[in-house]
Amino acid sequence: MTDSPAVVSVTGLEISVPGGPTLLAGAGLTLRSGRITALTGPSGSGKSTLLRAVIGDLPDGARVVSGSVDVLGHDVLALPEDRLRALRRHRVAYVGQDPGSALDPRMRVRQLVAETAADPSPRAVRNLLAECLLPVADGLPDRRPGALSGGQQRRVALARALARRPDVLLLDEPTAGLDTALRDEIAGLLRHLAAGRGLAIVLACHDPALVERCADDVVDLGPAAARTAPGPTAALPARAAALPARGGPGPGLAAEGLVVTFTQRGRSHRALAGVGFAVAPGEATGVIGPSGSGKTTLLRVLAGLQRPDAGCLTLDGRALPALARRRGRAERRRVQLVPQNPLGALNPARTVGATLARPLRLHRAAARSEQADRVAELLGQVGLPADFARRYPHELSGGQRQRVSIARALAPGPDVLLCDEVTSALDPGTAGAVLELLTRLRAERGLALVLVSHELHLVATHTDTVHVLEAGRVTAAGDTGRTLPVVG
Structure with missing residues (x-):
């Protein structure tokens, strides 16, 4: 699969806010069908900005200083608005870092998924929710986003993205707020989607365990000096034993x-x-x-x-x-x-x-x-x-x-x-x-x-x-x- 044609190619991309910060400096990214690419780097290195650039959605006030973004044969930065909307609706799906804010609080889960689905039938929606590791037998499809946990909202957003049967899937911190067991199951799901559906998947991620479990390729946006040493506990202090221990009922x-x-x-x-x-x-x-x-x-x-x-x-x-x-x-x-x-x-x-x-x-x-x-x-x-x-x-x-x-x-x-x-x-x-x-x-x-x-x-x-x-x-x-x- 390494020699399969690129479906996304980003070259030398620099994005900045005029008179303000540089959000992305000379980034490159290549995505291929059936492969998972992880974007890593410290907070603020531009991972989310790069993902949004792939769908032509730059932060307010930002502009492209240099570089190119080619998605499925289209120059995203030059596409007319109607064709860009069609590309996002049918072929490229994006799940942001705060997916709960993109879910209409008035709609029920089954409606949210059916709204974007190529097959909006109740059976297809239910199967897709189950595929995204959501419980469907306890009434969850009839709940609204406010009655879901953050991790459940994230998986509903993933189901909405998959419902349109895209060619490219962009995920920003897909396991944030999920427990370890669910993280591992999501990693398995992503591997299944890449292999079974031939999806090109890119995920921005701070979780080294997730990267190790599911990524075929890694793009590090951070400077060498800022890259984090292996192991999630390397920079953490020893537990402060001198702090007050828990007692019986009292103030607090x-x-x-x-x-x-x-x-x-x-x-x-x-x-x-x-x-x-x-x-x-x-x-x-x-x-x-x-x-x-x-x-x-x-x-x-x-x-x-x-x-x-x-x-x-x-x-x-x-x-x-x-x-x-x-x-x-x-x-x-x-x-x-x-x-x-x-x-x-x-x-x-x-x-x-x-x-x-x-x-x-x-x-x-x-x-x-x-x-x-x-x-x-x-x-x-x-x-x-x-x-x-x-x-x-x-x-x-x-x-x-x-x-x-x-x-x-x-x-x-x-x-x-x-x-x-x-x-x-x-x-x-x-x-x-x-x-x-x-x-x-x-x-x-x-x-x-x-x-x-x-x-x-x-x-x-x-x-x-x-x-x-x-x-x-x-x-x-x-x-x-x-x-x-x-x-x-």
Whole structure:
């Protein structure tokens, strides 16, 4: 297959924003039918920009400085709009890094897949969902995106892409937010699609295990000095044994008997079933479990974004209103959430600086004269240059947007930080640096950290305790060192 004709050829591609950053510098890419190519490189190296260039979708304000993009015999950069739409609709499918934001929240899963399908029959849609490793017997086809986990949304987006029977499949971080078992199954599915359907597949990826399992070719966009050493734990610090250990009931954020049920077309799906939870000041607790087990729903309840059907929340022993809009200013400041998909959470009309200044102003965390310095400090803490304050979300990579989202949550000085897969879009070195920052804040400020993650090595290194969720229930909870070996 190595000598099969190229279906995509990108040569010397440079993309920049006039008067702004260079998003891609002299990139090349060749895709062949039946082969899988992995795009690797540190966050911000241009992986997502290159994928979008293949479908002729440049970031707002960006322009091509040099280079060419040929897709299935077409010069994508010169195609009229109608022919470019036809190419995207029938022959080239793209699943972005934040696929949930591209799913119409009013449509049911079966409608979302049928909408793009060459064969929209119920049987074909159901078979495609099952092929993408989604449960079809529990009512999932009749749910809307808001009732799905992040990993389920990602697989629905993959099913939509495959439904049009494309020749080329472009995937941006296809296993972000998925547990290890699902990651391996997705790798097997991609190999099956490449071999069985003759698809040319390219995936932007930070996961070395996924690259090793399924890629035929690797294109590294990062400079040699920035390439990450092998092994996901190489840059991570030893677990901080001096941090406070978990004790009995006391101050901090706690929940008891949480129940959340989603109902669609008469079918009920219990996302949380009597869940108890606690995290003390200065403590880090991990929340782990398979995709769809209720992890994100739990964090949304704790943050006041999802009303539970039953159960109660407390903060330092006092009742905490279920919804954020019912909480006082101090309560809202004290509990902050970093969501799984930052693209949908960052206002595209605001610069990074304005985004970070807003919580400083709302929570009176800095005087107006100090806000610019504080914004620069927040950016520095998450490993971004101060001049990123002038950029807009569309000018950032997925990993950079994730770091801005973390900085925004840190801006008001929270006591509890809820992190939903915050390292899934980061290369291992950057992920380690961000978690080192959070570890330091725990020690300096007594910050309580809740870390939802499928990356068990990060949970093992950076948490004191762990809660294990399965099918909406806590099946194990306790000291990380004792609980994780049993789970693993």
